Amino acid sequence: MANVITCVDDLQAIARKRVPRLFYDYVDSGSWSESTYRANSNDLARLKFRQRVGCNVADIRVNATMLGTPVTMPVGLAPAGLAGMVHADGEILAARAAAKFGVPYVLSTVSICSIEDLARHTAQPFWFQIYMLKDRGFIEQLIERARAAQCSALVLTMDLPIQGQRHKDIRNGLSVPPRITLHGLSALLTRPRWCASMLRTPRRTFGNIVGHAKGVSDTLGFSEWVSRQFDRTVSWKDVQWLKQRWGGKLVVKGIMDPHDACRAIDAGADAVVVSNHGGRQLDGAPSSIRALPAIVQAVSGRAEVYVDGGIRSGQDVLRALSLGATAAFVGRAYMYGLGAAGQTGVTRCLEILRHELESTMALCGLTDINNASPDVIVNPYIQSMQGDHA
Numbered sequence: 259m260a261n262v263i264t265c266v267d268d269l270q271a272i273a274r275k276r277v278p279r280l281f282y283d284y285v286d287s288g289s290w291s292e293s294t295y296r297a298n299s300n301d302l303a304r305l306k307f308r309q310r311v312g313c314n315v316a317d318i319r320v321n322a323t324m325l326g327t328p329v330t331m332p333v334g335l336a337p338a339g340l341a342g343m344v345h346a347d348g349e350i351l352a353a354r355a356a357a358k359f360g361v362p363y364v365l366s367t368v369s370i371c372s373i374e375d376l377a378r379h380t381a382q383p384f385w386f387q388i389y390m391l392k393d394r395g396f397i398e399q400l401i402e403r404a405r406a407a408q409c410s411a412l413v414l415t416m417d418l419p420i421q422g423q424r425h426k427d428i429r430n431g432l433s434v435p436p437r438i439t440l441h442g443l444s445a446l447l448t449r450p451r452w453c454a455s456m457l458r459t460p461r462r463t464f465g466n467i468v469g470h471a472k473g474v475s476d477t478l479g480f481s482e483w484v485s486r487q488f489d490r491t492v493s494w495k496d497v498q499w500l501k502q503r504w505g506g507k508l509v510v511k512g513i514m515d516p517h518d519a520c521r522a523i524d525a526g527a528d529a530v531v532v533s534n535h536g537g538r539q540l541d542g543a544p545s546s547i548r549a550l551p552a553i554v555q556a557v558s559g560r561a562e563v564y565v566d567g568g569i570r571s572g573q574d575v576l577r578a579l580s581l582g583a584t585a586a587f588v589g590r591a592y593m594y595g596l597g598a599a600g601q602t603g604v605t606r607c608l609e610i611l612r613h614e615l616e617s618t619m620a621l622c623g624l625t626d627i628n629n630a631s632p633d634v635i636v637n638p639y640i641q642s643m644q645g646d647h648a
């Protein structure tokens with residue numbers, strides 16, 4: 259990488275230049291007015307650290323465990339659809355970067371690379387994300403495929419009974435693979451490096467779905483299938499069913515309410531992810547960091563509590579863990595790394611997060627990330643769900 263990269267914003271700036279506009283916008287967008295998308299980062303920035311001195315911070319430890327597995331830092335790569343369109347073979351590159359770094363990678367159902375393909379190209383087990391779709395037979399198939407690929411956890415995303423609308427995707431006519439119109443083609447040609455790498459890879463469609471789900475033999479069939487498949491009737495009974503069927507570690511993602519967190523755990527979740535889908539679903543929902551403390555309190559140690567949304571720095575990771583999260587997940591931060599420089603870019607993103615996390619801990623007088631607590635933050639109660647968004 260010739261560019262000097264000091265922070266995640268630098269990766270974003272490079273990704274913006276290298277990734278075709280429609281896929282860059284797909285990442286850098288939220289639903290409707292994008293107010294929740296913005297609130298996720300803005301609310302994190304409002305949490306101020308307590309500066310401490312004279313604490314002997316020669317030895318800083320950020321290693322931890324997630325679902326009983328040791329990790330080198332309590333951060334995971336969140337499931338992100340179309341990673342393989344942001345960079346050719348994007349899922350394989352991101353999963354390899356995560357495995358080498360020692361943190362979990364979650365493969366999305368709507369990835370370009372299939373579960374089997376990823377398992378063949380990575381040495382470490384990854385987690386697999388699933389939606390509760392109407393075609394339960396297909397869900398059963400996905401569960402068996404995840405088991406055969408030795409996925410170490412299943413992540414059930416609950417916040418998508420219907421799809422939030424992203425204006426940019428509609429305006430850009432987002433499709434996979436990109437529709438070849440004259441205008442679309444000229445836009446793609448401004449990204450020659452991306453075009454060349456896409457021509458070299460066979461992975462250009464939804465690998466988990468096309469050719470597997472009934473009636474989806476091509477991408478045109480796919481869009482129609484997707485719009486029919488999101489299930490508005492999903493209930494906690496379905497979560498129980500999924501847990502029984504899977505039998506392994508289950509993470510329930512998309513929790514923003516303490517009661518829902520408890521119901522997820524009662525239904526068999528080993529962990530919940532406090533998440534508003536990165537501001538891509540319910541626009542107008544509070545930021546996820548705001549929702550976190552009440553959920554941590556309600557869960558009361560019965561399950562791990564992860565959080566995602568707006569995390570762009572090691573400082574943000576420390577903020578999240580100080581408010582009680584077991585670990586933080588990043589979505590766009592690593593997708594920008596991927597778009598900027600493939601596997602190297604994702605690794606760089608993780609290195610940046612770790613370096614910033616360690617430095618911030620040192621300046622807060624904290625030597626072990628497992629001891630992070632609200633004491634690290636001067637104003638932790640700013641996050642109360644009561645009160646407005648001032």
Ligand SMILES: Cc1cc2nc3c(=O)[nH]c(=O)nc-3n(C[C@H](O)[C@H](O)[C@H](O)COP(=O)(O)O)c2cc1C
Nearest residue numbers: 285336337338339366415535536566567568589590
């Ligand atoms: C481009 C993109 C695609 C996403 N695709 C999925 C997905 O397929 N499944 C899912 O559960 N969440 C998906 N998400 C949500 C992320 O898992 C995560 O909740 C969100 O990105 C966290 O916010 P952040 O991007 O600000 O870190 C996606 C997010 C982005 C940005």
